[in-house]
Amino acid sequence: MDHKPVVTRVPPSPTGHFHIGTARTGLFNYLFARHHGGKVVLRSEDTDKARSTKEFEKEIIDGLHWLGISFDNEDSIVRQSERASLYRSYLEQMIADGNAYLSEEESKNTPGQMVTVVRLKNPNKVITFNDIIRGDITFDTTELGDIVIARNLDDALYHLTVVVDDFEMGVTHVLRGEDHISNTPRQILIQEAIGAPRPIYGHLPLILASDRSKMSKRHGAVSLHEYQKAGYTKEAIINYLALLGWNPGTDQELFTLDELVSAFDIHHVHKGGAVFDIKKFSWFNREYLNKLTEDEFIAYITETFPEQLSSLPQYSEERRGRLIPVIRERINTRGEFHALTEAGEYDYIFDTPSYEKETLQWKNDPELTATLPRLQKAHELLSTADFSSQESLKNALWGYAEEVGRGELLWPLRVALSGKKQSPDPFTLAYILGQEETLLRITTAYGKIGV
RNA sequence: GGUCCUAUCGUCUAACGGUCAGGACGCCAGGUUUUCAUCCUGGAAAUCGGAGUUCGAUUCUCCGUAGGAUCACCA
Numbered sequence: 001m002d003h004k005p006v007v008t009r010v011p012p013s014p015t016g017h018f019h020i021g022t023a024r025t026g027l028f029n030y031l032f033a034r035h036h037g038g039k040v041v042l043r044s045e046d047t048d049k050a051r052s053t054k055e056f057e058k059e060i061i062d063g064l065h066w067l068g069i070s071f072d073n074e075d076s077i078v079r080q081s082e083r084a085s086l087y088r089s090y091l092e093q094m095i096a097d098g099n100a101y102l103s104e105e106e107s108k109n110t111p112g113q114m115v116t117v118v119r120l121k122n123p124n125k126v127i128t129f130n131d132i133i134r135g136d137i138t139f140d141t142t143e144l145g146d147i148v149i150a151r152n153l154d155d156a157l158y159h160l161t162v163v164v165d166d167f168e169m170g171v172t173h174v175l176r177g178e179d180h181i182s183n184t185p186r187q188i189l190i191q192e193a194i195g196a197p198r199p200i201y202g203h204l205p206l207i208l209a210s211d212r213s214k215m216s217k218r219h220g221a222v223s224l225h226e227y228q229k230a231g232y233t234k235e236a237i238i239n240y241l242a243l244l245g246w247n248p249g250t251d252q253e254l255f256t257l258d259e260l261v262s263a264f265d266i267h268h269v270h271k272g273g274a275v276f277d278i279k280k281f282s283w284f285n286r287e288y289l290n291k292l293t294e295d296e297f298i299a300y301i302t303e304t305f306p307e308q309l310s311s312l313p314q315y316s317e318e319r320r321g322r323l324i325p326v327i328r329e330r331i332n333t334r335g336e337f338h339a340l341t342e343a344g345e346y347d348y349i350f351d352t353p354s355y356e357k358e359t360l361q362w363k364n365d366p367e368l369t370a371t372l373p374r375l376q377k378a379h380e381l382l383s384t385a386d387f388s389s390q391e392s393l394k395n396a397l398w399g400y401a402e403e404v405g406r407g408e409l410l411w412p413l414r415v416a417l418s419g420k421k422q423s424p425d426p427f428t429l430a431y432i433l434g435q436e437e438t439l440l441r442i443t444t445a446y447g448k449i450g451v
Numbered sequence: 452g453g454u455c456c457u458a459u460c461g462u463c464u465a466a467c468g469g470u471c472a473g474g475a476c477g478c479c480a481g482g483u484u485u486u487c488a489u490c491c492u493g494g495a496a497a498u499c500g501g502a503g504u505u506c507g508a509u510u511c512u513c514c515g516u517a518g519g520a521u522c523a524c525c526a
Contacts (some may be wrong), residue, residue: 013526048525108524117524137455148524158526182455182521205457212518240463243475247464251474270457270464273519277462280476330488362485398484410485422487 006038007172010064010071011162013045014057017223020276021177021207021215022060023067024241028204029175030069031242031264039072041169046081047161063224067234068257078169080161087156090164090194091118091149099193100149118150120190127185132173132202133269139185147186163187167196175202175266178273179214202266205245208273215276231300231334236285244274254287282332289332297328301337316350322432323349326424349432352441353419357448362411371412372449374404378413379442387435394427416445 008029012022033040042061046052061077071077094100100120107115122145128138149160156164166174181203191198209219221227227237239255247270248255248263255263292300301324323346331337340346360375361368377400385396401409413426417438423429430438 011526015526045526051525105524115524134456139455143454143522151524155524157524162526177520178456179520180526183526185455203456206520208519210462214520243463245463249465251465253463253475272457274464275462277476280463283476326488394484401484405485407485414486420486424487425485 006036008033011043015051018060018063034261035264042071043078119146163190206273235288286332355419360412390431
């Protein structure tokens with residue numbers, strides 16, 4: 001029975017690439033707000049002038065948009081770097097009220113230099129706040145001391161800006177990473193000092209690396225861009241991220257963003273951290289790739305790296321086009337597609353394969369020459385076959401294959417066409433290669449066997 | 452180390468105090484027209500430990516243990 005409309009916020013700090021964890025926290029704020037018919041506001045926490053950049057800010061905002069996460073202040077995104085005078089007025093009021101004071105001391109950043117920082121006058125009390133995910137959490141703030149809330153009147157620090165902005169922007173629910181739990185008591189102290197109401201807090205479990213520590217660069221890819229580049233679709237990313245630390249209470253696993261909005265229930269958020277499992281993530285990606293039409297799939301493959309297809313020789317557009325669906329069947333991501341073609345896995349489609357003639361021998365045959373008549377018969381059948389589809393080719397050969405033995409015919413035929421022991425089935429191969437090349441390779445095969 | 456948080460298959464997770472502890476990913480086996488892949492079927496796989504409350508604890512309480520987060524003039 002919430003009477004106040006819900007307002008959540010996503011406050012990235014543009015001091016680095018768009019972290020996957022930031023994306024998830026943003027997603028949860030979005031889902032919660034939209035589920036309750038409320039608002040989500042975006043705020044750039046760029047008070048650290050030394051580390052914040054416009055480029056990072058753009059990357060993060062673009063990333064959020066790419067994922068489909070929209071905000072209610074799209075045209076007036078709040079930048080803390082532009083609100084110094086607002087923070088100054090709060091600082092002055094706090095000092096006037098005796099809740100903060102100017103303190104002249106040696107700079108921690110540049111030792112030897114004296115500076116005048118603003119410190120909060122800590123009332124030294126025990127604070128208990130209710131976390132919608134974890135229940136009551138109690139801290140004794142005494143040990144915090146008089147925390148520094150601004151480098152000077154015009155240079156406010158994180159804790160102050162967060163509290164002021166959440167208040168000014170009417171934020172009702174603060175959903176953030178578990179790593180902020182210990183920041184909460186000091187922010188509550190500031191709230192009380194400026195007379196701001198306490199929002200409802202909810203601390204989300206962290207995304208963990210496989211060693212169960214907070215996922216960071218040293219564990220590998222952490223930025224959204226890296227996954228985007230590897231070919232993870234936004235649908236898969238949203239879906240997988242939503243299910244890390246949250247469950248719908250049913251067995252459903254595949255969700256669109258809109259479905260997540262209606263299914264989202266903050267009470268189904270877990271307390272323990274969740275290990276990021278790239279295997280399951282890839283499975284989600286594959287699920288979404290499977291929904292693509294062939295044209296969409298080709299667009300997907302060439303989306304960010306048109307040159308990826310160039311690892312497949314250009315000279316045979318036709319074979320390339322027929323090969324793509326075959327590769328599609330065995331990849332989860334664009335990156336895997338790239339790896340396969342780069343590794344030359346399908347070179348035999350474009351270049352005459354080289355192989356030892358012994359490879360042509362079917363395991364049940366006593367000697368290699370046994371395959372000779374079958375290849376000749378296959379050649380004969382294929383000379384008049386309809387090459388317009390895999391099915392028609394299968395029809396052309398199947399009767400004979402049944403008669404002489406499937407493996408007896410199909411095995412040498414595969415090797416003749418691919419030069420490999422592992423490949424798509426011969427019908428598919430023949431279809432991709434086309435009649436002329438198919439017949440040529442069969443001829444080459446029995447030429448190898450010689451007589 | 453102080454403070455805080457957490458604890459169900461390898462991983463993500465489900466289970467009004469009463470279930471054969473369920474699902475998914477992955478893995479293994481078998482099958483689906485010859486190999487790989489796909490697909491289908493099946494299988495192995497978990498309640499951190501110890502007390503207590505209770506007729507009955509995965510579930511509630513306490514104590515351990517383990518893991519994590521955080522201890523800035525970063526955010």
